[in-house]
Amino acid sequence: MRLVQFDAADGARFVGVVDGATIRRIAGARTTRELALAAIADGVSLVAKVEALGTDGTLDYEQLIAEGRILPPLDHDDPAHCLIAGTGLTHLASAAARSQMHQKLKDEAETLTDSMKMFKWGLEGGKPTDGKPGVQSEWFYKGDGAIVVRPFAPYPVPAFADDEGEEPEVVGLYVIGPDSRAYRLGYAIGNEATDHVMEKKNYLYLSHSKLRHCSYGPELYVGPLPRHLVGTARIRRGSEVIWEKPFPTGEDNMCHSLDNLEYHHFKYDQFLRPGDVHVQFFGTSVASFADGIRTQEGDVFEIEIPEFGKPLVNAITRVAPRFEIGAVVAL
Structure with missing residues (x-):
């Protein structure tokens, strides 16, 4: 359904x-x-x-x-009660790249970057089988419901942004029940749009790069997530497709289980407030920025996963700043 x-x-x-x-x-x-x-x-x-x-x-x-x-297929009447978050370093690459990655992890165990160390931890402990929690993934806060753009509408990109790049992902959609338990309704296509240029300057800018509008939907897929899915992400510029790439997802293509990712989100009491909505981006395996693409105003993102129905489509539009330096008012 x-x-x-x-x-x-x-x-x-x-x-x-x-x-x-x-x-x-x-x-x-x-x-x-x-x-x-x-x-x-x-x-x-x-x-x-x-x-x-x-x-x-x-x-x-x-x-x-x-x-x-x-x-969007799930939201809250009060956007402050809809929390948008995400996980990173959760997906494996293709079989050939995965083999190379394993060799790199073996040969350079003492010289890994922090990101590579976290990816290695996920490979080794992201899918526990003993009923206990596995290793934590990267986690970030993206915003509340006010930063969600409805499907088929354009993203407002702030004037201070260095870039606006797509991140095609599966999204988990949840409601917290009166018993303070998290209930998963299902899944949707998500575009966890990110400022990759800002992030590349220094990995400590990751939290800034994630504070951008995002979108998910248009449909809520109700039921277990298939273990293997292959979607397609593309960017249109006018009548031309300037970039297109398949992206594998589902647990067979991840180094963390969904149970593990959900546990490390909902283990925090503040995320179990009755009535709240949670939107969790589960990470991507491809991004056009890695292929040298720089987006511009008017570009259109299209992300599709056949099992999830219609594609998620959003354009890019630049918006004027709403806040200037020195604009804080002293009372």
Whole structure:
């Protein structure tokens, strides 16, 4: 089952089930979050709750897209209660590159960078099998719900940014129940857009480089994540595709298990506040920046994973600064 959220011209919100080119509107469902909390209250799965409610109308999917009415598949009415975070150094490369990586790890154990050390730890302890937590991955805070751009809408890139590069990823979507437990609703395509030029200046700038708008969706994939997925990321500049690359994901292509990544996020009590929404980017295996691509205003990112339905599409637009040096007001 795949779900979407959408709105109407008067601000009313709805949740629907994807059925080919049609969206079947779920009866009485205003938001995915409320739908999930109702399922938790009833002690049933999200799929069972949707089936129990049934549908009360159909809409044309392409028309909703054309009218800009598709919303992120999970959000919160108060953006401050939607936390966006991510993990890095979680994915393996191709088989040939992986073999070279292992040899490098073996030959240069004493001269590894901090990033390579963390990747090595993931290879060795990111998928525990004894029921205990494995090694922590890299983790970063990206923002709250205010930095989420709806699918098919452009990213606002701040004037101070050095770059705006895509990071095609799988995203885990969660709601915290009244019992302070994390409930996974499913997964979506994500673009964890990052300022790679800033990050490259010094790895300690990583936290700054991540404070950018992002997007995920358009669909919520309900069910277990397939162990092996291959998506495609591309950048369009006008009528030309200037970069395109497949990206493998799923646990077979990762050095951390999802259970391990989820544990090291939700082990913190402050992330278990009832009613909150969490969006967790699980890391990427490719990026156009690594291939020498520098994006510019008007470029369009397209990320697709066939199993997840329609692609995630966002353009880039530069925005004027909202804050200037010396603008803090003393009271």
